[in-house]
Amino acid sequence: MIGLSAVLLMLWEGRIAGISGIAGRLLPPYRDSAFMSRFGFVAGLVAAPFTILALTGEVVAQTISSNATLMLVAGLLVGFGSVWGNGCTSGHGVCGLSRLSTRSLVATGVFMATAFATVFVVRHLIGG
């Protein structure tokens, strides 16, 4: 479903389905006229759990840290890092790797490595 959507977006508008790029450019300054497209894509993401609820009657179950400070810091890092590196899991990890981009391969390797390392430190050195 994720890969299919990336392909369809390329077919429709010729753009990469990188979520950090799409979400990041919802903020000004605007360099092109694709705002409504991006807004639509993000609205679709936000609406997804409600659509699943409507179709299946199942509430989406998630376990999220309720430590607001931790999540605030994590959010800042994810937002900054994904835009600074021109891509996140979807842009580099899915779209980039599937185009055999060396740049995306490096980026994916780096974020997987620091994510593994962070979880190791938090769960096994500090103890969560």
Next chain:
Amino acid sequence: MSFLVNLALGLLVGAGLVVSGMADPAKVLNFLDLSGTWDPSLAFVMGGAVVVAFVGYRLVLRRESPIVGTDFHLPAKSDIDARVIAGPAIFGIGWGLGGFCPGPALTALGLGAVGTLAFAPAMLVGMGAARFIGETLPHPTASQGSH
């Protein structure tokens, strides 16, 4: 029209993230916990998406142009610069702390958990900051890449 198509595509990705478990931080953190409760299933989610996109992109890019517009906007950069190391390094730390990457954080927004409500706005602030800093640097290195 583009709005509606993108809405449908966003829904499709969002549903994919939710169904696969990628939108559940606990599952993501288990995937990232190699030496503990490692759950490799998300590797197949990502791998599956890459395989589908690999085949699909090849079919789509045979066309002269996309359905709307005249050009395919593919990332032109292929060089390995400091930003493509530093950005993902920072992103990975945040991903490991919170268990959310950008897509799942947006799909989780409507569920209204405290953690998400702290994470998602902070993520947008971080994105804005990265764009602002990137564009005000003396020698911006194409901060408007096509990702």
